[in-house]
Amino acid sequence: MNKKEKWSLSPSLESTQHVSIQKQYSLYINGKWVKPNSGIYFPSINPADESHLSSVAHANEKDVDLAVKAARAAFPSWSKLAPSERAKYIYRIARVMQEKSRELAVVETLDGGKPIRESRDIDIPLACNHFFYYAGWADKLCYAFPNRKVEPLGVAAQIIPWNFPLLMAAWKIAPALATGNTVVLKPAESTSLTALKLAEIIDEIGLPKGVVNIITGFGDTGAALVNHPDVNKIAFTGSTQVGKIIQKAIVGTSKKATLELGGKSANIIFDDAPIDQAVEGIVNGIFFNQGHVCCAGSRLFVQENIADKVIRKLKLRLKSLYVGNPLDKNTDIGAINSKEQLEIIKSFISVGKKEGAEIYQPTCEIPKKGYYCPPTLFLNVAQSHTIVQEEIFGPVLTIQTFRTIDEVIQKANNTPYGLAAGVWTDKGSRIFNLTTKLKAGVVWANTYNKFDPTSPFGGYKESGFGREGGLHGLAAYTKLS
Amino acid sequence: MKRIEILKTYKIYIGGQFPRTESGRYYTVKNSEGKGLANICLCSRKDVRNAVVAARKAQGVWAEKSAFNRGQILYRIAEILEGRKVQFVEELILQGQSKKIAQSEVDLSIERLVYYAGWCDKYNQILSTVNPVSSSHFNFSNCEPMGVVGLIADQKSPFLGLISALAPVIAGGNTAVVLASVDYPLCAVTFTEVIHASDVPGGVVNVLTGSLTETASALASHMDVNAFVTSNLGKELNIPLQLSAVTNLKRFYEYSEDWNNSTAQGLHFINDFQEIKTTWHPIEQIGGATSSY
Structure with a gap:
């Protein structure tokens, strides 16, 4: 082969033949598919080519009320069910999800735009495992909270984002069910489909009606759910801005909340780090899922x-x-x-340029249709730059340098957020020095963006409160006395 | 001839020092018969900000002390308090408490300090986990203090209530800015002298006096305070504070406890002011040797 000839990739497309997406999805309330009171269905678009995938119901206040009522009605018997029986239902969900994992992965990619490699190898397996993990906790709660009486909270209102649609649904539903709560879940408007597929699975495995209700819609649907007087618990993953609105809305009520919010996480590379591995870590830290990751390593410190x-x-x-x-x-x-x-990301990129940062984008071919953004680096940035301070939620990395450990700790912690951080160094003692001093809920040493059902996830400061995953994730759904 | 007593000036406590309020103002606390007991500092928002700065500065120092050492220091507070018990009983009586109840409250306060002293080097063992993740990582989740805690002392249980809410906060490596009971502040101020004599680094506990309408919202909305706690304050006063606390998503706790109760203490009070940090550390996988060798 001529050395000068450019290598090109042969397309290797995942098949979509085996996937079933209905033309229209109604609301899953009380074990039935019901038409929305609003009468409105909105389109679900494939961001990769702007094609129409399906139509999804827009739930209004009345629909929310129906869903909460169904969850309330299901609560007494579900919470009194023998915990080992509760576990069996959750195990069933995990198993059927595993059986349908490829279909779920393809739908996730079609609906949300994430690479099939990620939905197939990360999102869906983690979602299944999350159900499997929490199923086993249902009849062991007395070991999780020794010397305390453990009770469920009641009806959990759960609002999830569009970046990891099915995984977030699993993170929310699995611990809520294991601890004996009933659920009303609202997926994000741009990524409702896998949650609706999950509703089909929940229906298929015979979960008692009303225990999980899945309603679709926009911010107004979410607001109605948060403000419903008969909800006991709000679990929200999304922006810090909306998190604060929710927190304000529930002041003076007895509603409990856990909030998983924004981040601007530091990824720190020391001079003794294995450089090639670290470069892969930087790429994975910020470009994983197009940078639509609340814990993305969006501030690089070298x-x-x-x-x-x-x-x-x-x-x-x-x-x-x-x-x-x-x-x-x-x-x-x-x-x-x-x-x-895409518009938000573009406006951040133009602000970055305007504020004088040096931009680097590789020349790459981008499909004509659909929403795409090339990987973007910003050099010569300072702490005060907007793109260093604010969460972009896209494939945009800012790069700063440092000389001493104290300097980098101060810079890394100089943010209202505190979700995650990464540290790359060969020295074990230095890792633990840093991981102790970084104000963040998750710290990755010589790796980034790793998740596991057993591993608690959640932030410090304005990145929210409460943990999801692991033993600590149970506390979000229990009343202890 | 009767000796002329030396009367005490009740000052505030910020960063290990006993200044007067920067505002130069005072208010007079009275007993139930209306007799003036003392002129107390009427603190300002500026005092609140100064106290938060002191608390932030001390927080890293306090959190990085060994857990064992923190336990010893809390125990030391109890020791010193035991020696000055009479003074606290007298102050509670001055403020209208019966002798019997005053004595039992001070006793219980000392017990509570000893109880939390013992927790300092244990709670992390109980609240932490090692997580068996599927990848080749050593993964663990442990406690870290939230940081600076704003604390409104129980208005009706001005000493036992204060100790019961404060002890778990500092046992967990946090520092505190305390707003003392408005009508019964004597013990809270005198307690700062005990703190001062107990090897507690300056700034770990800061105590302000004065009107809550002036100071509480300043503390609840302060961007460098991580958590906030009130005791038996009532919904009406709590709600505006909770709304202010949203500015930087403070963790907010409103306790309604009878602090005389033996159940009004426990690990969960410490847990309320802890963040869980999860660390992923790689495990080298090179050779083929397994653990069965």
């Missing part, structure tokens, strides 16, 4: 003496990233979740 080398290697690596059809197994960066989000 020790000054290796900065040139790291930046050179990082730019080279960016050139080989494949931006394109999410269904293609070659794809590294898929489609931006929605047109609105």
Whole structure:
């Protein structure tokens, strides 16, 4: 082969033949599919090519009320059911999800734009495992909270974002059911489909009616759910801005809340780190799921003496990233979740340029249709830059340098957020020095963006409160006395 | 001839020092017969901000002390308090408490300090987990203090209530800005002298006096305060504070406890002011040797 000839990738498309998406989805309330009172269905768009996937019901206040009533009616018998029996239902959900995992992965990618590699290997397996993990807790709660009486809270209102649709549904529903609560779940408007597929699975396994209700809609649906007087618990994952609105809305009520909110997490590279591995970690930290990750490593800190080398290697690596059809197994960066989000990212990029930061984007072919954004680096940025301070929620990385450990700790902690951080160094004692001093709920050493059902996740400061996953995730859904 | 008593000036406590309020103002607390007991500092919002700065500065120092050492220091507070018990009983009586109840409240306060002293090097063992993740990582979740805690002392149980809410906060490595009971502040101020003599680093506990309408909202809305706690304050006063606390998503707790109760203490009070941090650390996987060798 001629050395000068450019290698190109042969498309390797995941099949969509085996997938069933209905033309229209109603609301799943009290074990039945019911038409919305609003009479409105809105389109669900594939962000990869702007094609119409399905129509989804827009629940209004009346629909929310019906769903909460169904959850309330189901609560007494569900919470009194023998915990080992409760567990069996949750195990069933996990098993059927595993059986249908490929279909769920394809739907997730079609609906949300994330690369099939990620939905197939990360989102869906983690979602299944989450149900499997929490199923086993149902009859062991007395070991989780020794010397305390453990009771469920009641009806849990759960509002989830569009970046990990099915995984977030699992994070919310699994611990709520294991502890004996009933659920009303509202997925994000741009990614309702896998939650509705989950409703089909819940129906299929015979979960008692009303225990899980899934209603679709926009922010007004979520607001009606939060403000419903008969809800006992709010679990929300989304922006800090909306988190604060929710927190304000429930003041003076007895509603409990857990909030998983925004982040602007630091990824810190020391000069003794294995550089090539660290460069992969930087890429995974910020470009995983197009940067639509609340814990994305969006602020890179590189020790000054290796900065040139790291930046050179990082730019080279960016050139080989494949931006394109999410269904293609070659794809590294898929489609931006929605047109609105693409506009937000673009406006941050233009603010970055306006404020004087130096931009780097590799030249890459981007599909003509659909919502795409090339991987983007910003160099020569300061703490005060908007793009360093605010969450962009896209494939945009800011790069700063540091000299000493104290300096980087101060810079890393200088943010109202506190969700996650990454540290890259060969020295174990230094890792623990940093992980102790970084104000963040999750710290990854020599890795980034790793998740596991046994591992609690959640933030400090304005990244929210409460933990999801692990033993600590049970506390969010229990009343202890 | 009767000796002329030396009367005590009740000052506030910020960063390990006993200043007067920067505002120079005072109010007079009276007993039930209307007799003036003392002129107390009427603190301002500026005092609140100064106290938060002191608490923030001390927080890292306090959190990085060994858990064992923190336990010893809390125990030391109890020791010193035991030695000055009479003074606290007298102050409670001055403020209208019966002798019997005053004595039992001070006793219980000392017991409570000893109870939480013992927790300092234990709670993290109980509240932490090692998480068996599926990847090749050592993964654990442990407690870290939330940071600076704003604390409105129980207005009706000005000493036992204060100790019961404060002890778990500082046992967990947090620092506190305390707003003392408005009508019964004597013990809270005198308690700062006990703190001062107990090897507690300056700034770990800061105590302000004065009107809650002036100071409470300033503290609840302060962007550098991480958590907030009130005791038996009532819904009406709590709601505006909770709304202010949303500005930086403070963790907010409104306790309604009878602090005389033996159940009004426990690990969960410490847990309320802890964040859980999860750390992922890689495990090297190179050779083929297994643990069965």
